[in-house]
Amino acid sequence: MIDVACIGILVADLITKSVDSLPEKGKLGFVDEILLNTGGVAQTTSIVLAKLGTNVSIIGKIGSDLFGDYIISNLQKYGVDYRGLIRSKNQNTSKTIVLVDSKGERTFLYLPGSNGEFSEKDINWSIVNEAKHVHIAGAFLMPSFDGENTTATLKKAKKMGKTTSMDTAWDQTGRWMNLIQPSLKYIDYFLPSYTEACVMVSEKDPEKICDIFLNEGVEMVGLKLGENGCIIATKKRKIHCAPFIVKEIDSTGAGDSWVGGFLTGLMKGWSFEKCGTFANAVGAATVRAVGGGNGIESIEQINREIIQGGKQCR
Numbered sequence: 001m002i003d004v005a006c007i008g009i010l011v012a013d014l015i016t017k018s019v020d021s022l023p024e025k026g027k028l029g030f031v032d033e034i035l036l037n038t039g040g041v042a043q044t045t046s047i048v049l050a051k052l053g054t055n056v057s058i059i060g061k062i063g064s065d066l067f068g069d070y071i072i073s074n075l076q077k078y079g080v081d082y083r084g085l086i087r088s089k090n091q092n093t094s095k096t097i098v099l100v101d102s103k104g105e106r107t108f109l110y111l112p113g114s115n116g117e118f119s120e121k122d123i124n125w126s127i128v129n130e131a132k133h134v135h136i137a138g139a140f141l142m143p144s145f146d147g148e149n150t151t152a153t154l155k156k157a158k159k160m161g162k163t164t165s166m167d168t169a170w171d172q173t174g175r176w177m178n179l180i181q182p183s184l185k186y187i188d189y190f191l192p193s194y195t196e197a198c199v200m201v202s203e204k205d206p207e208k209i210c211d212i213f214l215n216e217g218v219e220m221v222g223l224k225l226g227e228n229g230c231i232i233a234t235k236k237r238k239i240h241c242a243p244f245i246v247k248e249i250d251s252t253g254a255g256d257s258w259v260g261g262f263l264t265g266l267m268k269g270w271s272f273e274k275c276g277t278f279a280n281a282v283g284a285a286t287v288r289a290v291g292g293g294n295g296i297e298s299i300e301q302i303n304r305e306i307i308q309g310g311k312q313c314r
Contacts, residue, residue, distance in 0.1 A: 001131075002055050002132070003055045003056060004046075004054060004057070005057050005130075006045055006046045006137050007058075007134065008135075008167075009042050009094060010040040010114075010115070011096050012067040012094070012095045013039030013040075014034065014035075014096070015033075015037055015098045016031050016099055016100065017032055018031065020101045038071055039253065040094065041137040041138035041141075041167055041259075042138055043071065044257060045135065045256045045259050045263070046080045048296055051298065052261065052299045052302070053299050054264045056080055057083065057084055060084070060086075060118055061088055061118040062086075062088070063093035084123070087114075090117065091113045093113055094113035094115040096111070097109040110141070116142070118145050120145065125156075129160060133163045133263065134164050134165075135165045135167070136165070137167050138167070138168075139166055139183075140176075147182075150180075151186065154187060165191055166191065167259045168180070168197075184213065184216040184218050185216065187217075187219075188218075189218075189220050190220070191222040191224065191258075192224070194206060194209075194223055194224060194226065207231065210233035210238065211233075220232065224258050226254075229242045239273055239276060241273070243280055244284035254286045257285070257296060258279045258283035260282060261279035261280075261282030262278070265279065278302060278306065284305075285302060
């Protein structure tokens with residue numbers, strides 16, 4: 001039985017650090033490190049889920065190139081079921097150049113590639129049927145899937161008796177709420193970052209942001225607040241979960257890893273309070289190493305750090 005079917009973007013990340021400024025045109029600059037890593041919201045979340053012992057299947061599109069081979073080898077390494085991957089004949093694997101500054105903050109240059117082709121017709125519904133939960137990972141970065149395709153997918157998943165969730169990304173096109181609003185009533189757990197949510201609803205107060213999404217039909221909002229932890233909100237209650245303070249090396253994939261931690265807790269039947277605390281610990285573990293999810297070893301590691309940190313929700 002599959003716990004989570006993760007539908008969304010897969011990317012080959014070229015991570016460059018530390019980059020505090022760019023050289024002038026035609027000139028050379030030095031960096032500390034350049035490495036190739038797996039990335040993309042769906043891929044990072046899936047690998048984190050697998051590391052934490054959750055059975056996960058990934059559904060998406062990659063190219064028929066060396067970067068696609070690299071992605072499959074990493075999914076195999078961590079035990080992610082990749083039967084739902086399609087290899088495009090027209091587009092190469094999606095790539096991102098990640099510029100990490102000396103404080104760990106990131107800037108991205110993204111090539112959509114095969115992610116731009118992915119649509120609802122590419123979904124292997126037999127895999128979805130095997131899963132308990134369907135997660136859309138990377139809304140706003142899949143032009144052929146965003147909007148009507150996403151809504152149709154979530155609606156069909158709900159009719160199949162699946163619980164659903166969604167994590168968003170930055171919308172360079174500026175469509176935001178206009179694009180995502182029809183999907184919200186089919187989402188049980190909405191898991192955006194604070195930065196993205198602010199732009200979506202033109203509001204800065206975290207609790208008011210949660211209320212807006214809840215009024216649109218979402219059952220629960222998990223609002224990621226970065227260094228301030230998170231808020232878990234339903235119409236009955238709002239829970240503030242404190243962050244874990246760690247030395248940040250690279251925040252790439254921290255939000256995706258947070259989602260992996262949260263979904264792991266949901267699949268285990270934990271309370272929202274425990275899910276939020278666990279997710280914060282997973283996100284904190286991620287930023288201690290370069291590359292999304294590389295700082296995460298196991299569920300036992302995360303639970304030890306929660307006990308050592310004495311974190312609780314309020």
